[in-house]
Amino acid sequence: MSKRQITLTVNGRDHEVWIVPSDSLLDVLHDELGMADVRYGCGEGVCGTCTVLLDDEPVNGCLTLAVQAAGHRVTTLRGLMGPGETMHPLQECFLRRGASQCGFCTPGMILTALDLVRRSARQGRGRPSRDEIRYALVGNLCRCTGYTKILDAIEEYADR
Amino acid sequence: MLTETTREARILAGGQSLMPMLNLRLARPELLIDINAADQREPAIEGGMLRLPALTRHRVLLEHHLVREHCPLLAEAIRHVGNVRVRNRGTIGGSLAHADPTSEIGCCALATGAQVVARGPAGERIVPASELFAGYWTTTLDPAEIITDVLIPAARPRPGWSFQEMVRRTSDFAIVAVGAIFNVAERTRDHASATVALAGVADRVVLADPELVDDDPDQTAARIAGSLDPPDDVHASGAYRRRLARVLVARALREASARAAAL
Numbered sequence: 001m002s003k004r005q006i007t008l009t010v011n012g013r014d015h016e017v018w019i020v021p022s023d024s025l026l027d028v029l030h031d032e033l034g035m036a037d038v039r040y041g042c043g044e045g046v047c048g049t050c051t052v053l054l055d056d057e058p059v060n061g062c063l064t065l066a067v068q069a070a071g072h073r074v075t076t077l078r079g080l081m082g083p084g085e086t087m088h089p090l091q092e093c094f095l096r097r098g099a100s101q102c103g104f105c106t107p108g109m110i111l112t113a114l115d116l117v118r119r120s121a122r123q124g125r126g127r128p129s130r131d132e133i134r135y136a137l138v139g140n141l142c143r144c145t146g147y148t149k150i151l152d153a154i155e156e157y158a159d160r
Numbered sequence: 161m162l163t164e165t166t167r168e169a170r171i172l173a174g175g176q177s178l179m180p181m182l183n184l185r186l187a188r189p190e191l192l193i194d195i196n197a198a199d200q201r202e203p204a205i206e207g208g209m210l211r212l213p214a215l216t217r218h219r220v221l222l223e224h225h226l227v228r229e230h231c232p233l234l235a236e237a238i239r240h241v242g243n244v245r246v247r248n249r250g251t252i253g254g255s256l257a258h259a260d261p262t263s264e265i266g267c268c269a270l271a272t273g274a275q276v277v278a279r280g281p282a283g284e285r286i287v288p289a290s291e292l293f294a295g296y297w298t299t300t301l302d303p304a305e306i307i308t309d310v311l312i313p314a315a316r317p318r319p320g321w322s323f324q325e326m327v328r329r330t331s332d333f334a335i336v337a338v339g340a341i342f343n344v345a346e347r348t349r350d351h352a353s354a355t356v357a358l359a360g361v362a363d364r365v366v367l368a369d370p371e372l373v374d375d376d377p378d379q380t381a382a383r384i385a386g387s388l389d390p391p392d393d394v395h396a397s398g399a400y401r402r403r404l405a406r407v408l409v410a411r412a413l414r415e416a417s418a419r420a421a422a423l
Contacts, residue, residue: 021192022182022192024179024183043180043183043184044180044183044184045176045179045180045242045243045245045246046243048243048245051245054248057219057248058244058245058248059245059248059249060176060245060246060249062179062183063175063176063179063180063183063245063246063249064175064179064249065172065175065179065192065194067194068194068196112244112245115244116244135239135330136244138243138329138330138331139242139243139244139245139246139331140243
C-alpha cells in the first residue's frame with residue numbers, strides 16, 4: 001500500500017507523518033512518533049494500555065486507524081502534564097498511594113479514570129462511587145497491583 | 161463503492177469488532193470503507209418508533225434520554241457491552257451487521273421487535289430483526305446493502321422489561337444473555353404477552369417461540385430451554401448454556417413482570 005501524509009494533532013502539537021492507511025493510531029503514536037506512554041498490550045481492545053483521548057473521549061489506539069484521527073485532537077498521558085512535565089494531580093495520587101508498580105497499565109488507567117471523574121462532574125453526578133470506578137476500569141488490566149491501590153488513588157483524586 | 165469494486169470490501173463503522181479481527185488476521189479485506197463521517201444524526205422519535213441512526217455510538221445508547229425512556233432494555237443491556245472505550249466508538253448498526261451470536265444488542269433488537277433500514281443499489285427496504293441474522297457473523301443482507309437506521313417500537317404504555325446476562329468477566333462476551341419484554345397493554349387474563357430473546361445459545365441470537373410463553377416463569381423457562389440445542393465451545397458446554405438459559409429466562413420473566421406491575 002502506498003504511503004500518504006497526514007497531520008496528527010497530539011497533545012496540542014501538529015505532527016506530519018507518513019503512514020499507510022492500515023496503520024493503527026497506536027502504531028503511529030508509538031512507533032513513528034516514539035510516544036512511549038501509548039502501549040501495545042492485546043490488540044483487541046480489552047487491556048486498555050493503548051488508551052488515548054480522541055476529542056476528549058477515551059478510545060483504544062489499537063482499534064482506531066491513524067487516518068481516522070486526522071482532524072481530531074489526540075491526547076496521551078503526557079498531554080495531561082503541566083509545564084516542565086510536572087505531574088497531573090491524579091498522577092500524584094497514583095504515586096502517593098503506590099498505585100503503580102511496573103507502570104505499563106498506568107497511562108491507560110489514568111486517562112480512563114480522569115474521563116470518569118470529569119464526566120461524573122459534568123453530568124452533575126458528583127464523585128463516582130467505588131463501584132462506578134471499578135465498572136469504568138473493567139477494560140484496564142493490571143497484573144501487579146491487585147487494583148485496590150488504584151481504586152484508592154482515584155478515590156483520593158475524586159475527593160479533592 | 162461496494163458495487164464498483166471487485167475486491168473484497170468491508171464497511172468500517174465503529175471498528176470495535178472488525179478492527180480486532182483485522183489485528184488478529186481473522187479478516188483480511190482488500191478494501192475498508194470508513195463510514196464514520198457519513199452521518200451525524202441523533203436518535204429521534206418518529207411515528208411511534210425510536211429511530212436510531214446506524215452510527216449511533218453505544219455511549220449514546222447508554223446515556224440518551226430518548227433511549228432510556230423508550231427502550232430502557234437496550235440502555236441497560238449496553239452496560240454489558242465492552243468497556244468504556246469500546247462503547248465510545250462501537251455503533252448499533254455495526255454491531256447488528258457483525259451478527260455475533262452472543263450480541264447483547266442483537267438480543268435486544270429481537271426482544272423489542274426492532275427493524276433495520278437497509279439501503280442498497282436497488283433502494284431502501286425494511287428488514288425485521290427476526291429476519292436479519294443468518295448464522296455465525298452472517299446477516300441476510302445483500303453484500304452491497306448497508307444498514308442506515310435501526311427502528312425500535314417506542315413502547316406505550318411502557319412495558320416491563322428485563323435484561324439478564326451470565327459472563328465470566330464483566331465486559332466479556334455473554335455466555336448466555338436474555339432480554340425480555342412484558343407488555344401490560346396486551347395482557348389478558350390467561351395469557352401474558354411476553355417476548356423473550358436469547359444470545360449465546362445458537363449460531364445467531366434467537367427469539368423464543370411465543371407459543372412457549374405463558375404466565376408461569378419457571379414452566380416457560382423450562383419449555384424455552386428445552387427447545388434449545390446450544391453448541392459446546394471453549395467457554396461453556398451446550399448443557400451448561402441450556403441450564404443458564406432456563407435460570408436466566410425465569411429471572412428475566414419475574415423481573416419484567418414485577419416492573420410491569422409497578423408501573
